Amino acid sequence: MNRSARPLGGLLLVSTLVAMPFALWSALLYAPTEQTMGAVQRIFYFHVPAAVVAYLAVAILLGSSIVYLYKRDLAWDDLSKAATEVCLFFCTLVLITGPIWAKPAWGTWWTWEARLISTLVLEILLVAALMVRRYADNRDLGARLAAILGITIAADVYVVHKAVEWWRGMHPQVFRAGEKESLEPKMRLALLVCMLATTLLCMLLIWLRYRTARIETRTEGLRLRDRDEGDDR
Amino acid sequence: MRRVGFLRATWIVAWKDLQLEWRTFDVLSSSVVFSVVVLLVFQFAMGGGPGRQLAAEALVPGVLWLAIGFSSVGGIARSMDAERRGDTLAGLFRAPIDRAAIYTGKLIGNAVRLALLELILVPLAVVFFNAAPGQAWWELVFVLALCSFGLCALGTLFSAIVSRVGRGEALLSTLLLPAASPLLLAGVTMTGALFRGETLASVGRWLGLATGFGLLYFFVALATFEFVLEE
Numbered sequence: 228m229n230r231s232a233r234p235l236g237g238l239l240l241v242s243t244l245v246a247m248p249f250a251l252w253s254a255l256l257y258a259p260t261e262q263t264m265g266a267v268q269r270i271f272y273f274h275v276p277a278a279v280v281a282y283l284a285v286a287i288l289l290g291s292s293i294v295y296l297y298k299r300d301l302a303w304d305d306l307s308k309a310a311t312e313v314c315l316f317f318c319t320l321v322l323i324t325g326p327i328w329a330k331p332a333w334g335t336w337w338t339w340e341a342r343l344i345s346t347l348v349l350e351i352l353l354v355a356a357l358m359v360r361r362y363a364d365n366r367d368l369g370a371r372l373a374a375i376l377g378i379t380i381a382a383d384v385y386v387v388h389k390a391v392e393w394w395r396g397m398h399p400q401v402f403r404a405g406e407k408e409s410l411e412p413k414m415r416l417a418l419l420v421c422m423l424a425t426t427l428l429c430m431l432l433i434w435l436r437y438r439t440a441r442i443e444t445r446t447e448g449l450r451l452r453d454r455d456e457g458d459d460r
Numbered sequence: 461m462r463r464v465g466f467l468r469a470t471w472i473v474a475w476k477d478l479q480l481e482w483r484t485f486d487v488l489s490s491s492v493v494f495s496v497v498v499l500l501v502f503q504f505a506m507g508g509g510p511g512r513q514l515a516a517e518a519l520v521p522g523v524l525w526l527a528i529g530f531s532s533v534g535g536i537a538r539s540m541d542a543e544r545r546g547d548t549l550a551g552l553f554r555a556p557i558d559r560a561a562i563y564t565g566k567l568i569g570n571a572v573r574l575a576l577l578e579l580i581l582v583p584l585a586v587v588f589f590n591a592a593p594g595q596a597w598w599e600l601v602f603v604l605a606l607c608s609f610g611l612c613a614l615g616t617l618f619s620a621i622v623s624r625v626g627r628g629e630a631l632l633s634t635l636l637l638p639a640a641s642p643l644l645l646a647g648v649t650m651t652g653a654l655f656r657g658e659t660l661a662s663v664g665r666w667l668g669l670a671t672g673f674g675l676l677y678f679f680v681a682l683a684t685f686e687f688v689l690e691e
Contacts, residue, residue: 390642
């Protein structure tokens with residue numbers, strides 16, 4: 228990691244620290260209580276942004292995987308590793324907050340619906356991709372296989388979503404096309420603040436993980452060089 | 461050494477795989493027995509017993525695709541595992557042929573094996589569960605072929621990845637079955653429609669999905685397969 232990137236991390240850290248209490252305040256105090264669902268609806272302010280940034284992380288995973296395969300620079304692999312892990316984190320968050328909300332709202336913890344299944348499939352595939360990376364004998368092989376899986380996973384998530392949507396549908400449509408005023412203005416503002424804060428958090432986490440991954444790669448490189456020199460003597 | 465053309469190389473790799481299968485019946489024998497066991501267990505779990513009888517046309521598509529899905533994982537994993545055990549993948553990689561031809565050849569080998577399995581499995585399911593797709597046998601063959609192609613297209617790529625890290629069926633099923641879930645849904649829906657006596661046109665978009673899925677992963681795999689084999 229070069230020094231010029233440091234201010235970016237600091238900026239991300241500070242803005243996340245500022246935005247987070249704001250998001251909590253707007254979700255828990257500022258936004259009005261929903262009439263039919265009550266307080267439990269407030270999970271929505273964390274559930275939806277977590278889902279959105281999970282897909283953002285998938286986009287980063289796709290991009291860094293493709294670039295890695297062409298450039299073969301391990302820095303891109305470090306980025307895709309960071310994106311995979313952070314995406315897994317937010318996916319888990321979505322899968323935990325979803326049922327907590329669904330039980331009072333739908334009367335059931337889980338239902339086999341498009342977005343639920345595609346998130347679950349994404350979670351399983353991300354875990355499998357991390358497993359492949361870990362099982363690989365050497366770094367380059369793991370990076371290459373993970374990049375191929377990254378591309379496949381990103382393509383797959385969309386198809387899975389479409390398929391299950393046709394199969395059955397129940398998830399509330401928060402943003403219908405051409406119907407922008409479906410959400411109360413205060414709620415929309417709260418959601419917007421939470422969305423911003425979660426995006427900042429996601430970027431910060433990816434950046435931090437990327438930095439540690441860079442350091443890991445460098446120490447691994449030093450260790451290998453040391454061993455090779457030891458063999459030469 | 462003379463470079464062999466793409467189609468010829470594909471044919472040689474596929475022929476090699478099928479010849480190996482013909483001589484040992486390694487994959488087919490185990491996957492046929494396995495899928496018969498799936499039919500049996502499914503009948504115990506969902507089919508029989510007074511008062512909890514499911515209609516055959518509701519049961520058969522699910523059972524069929526369950527058996528196909530699971531035994532394809534086993535078959536595809538084993539065919540790639542044979543290469544790993546003999547360390548012949550490295551030999552294939554050094555052969556003066558297009559890397560994508562290795563993929564296509566293995567894909568054809570896997571697809572033919574799966575087709576042979578289905579040739580045995582589908583009549584068995586019809587006999588066991590006493591259900592038939594009416595006059596729509598050709599449509600059924602088409603649906604089976606389409607979805608099996610997609611399953612093999614993705615499965616062949618994944619099996620190469622899995623064999624490179626030295627893991628077998630367990631990791632392949634973790635990867636392949638969730639990733640191929642749209643295809644399984646398409647297969648179950650279309651087969652169900654045929655068994656209920658409906659036309660394929662009524663499930664047209666699933667037809668599109670299965671075709672698109674197969675082609676998408678065929679081309680993704682063609683583009684990325686050489687990175688998997690790379691030393």
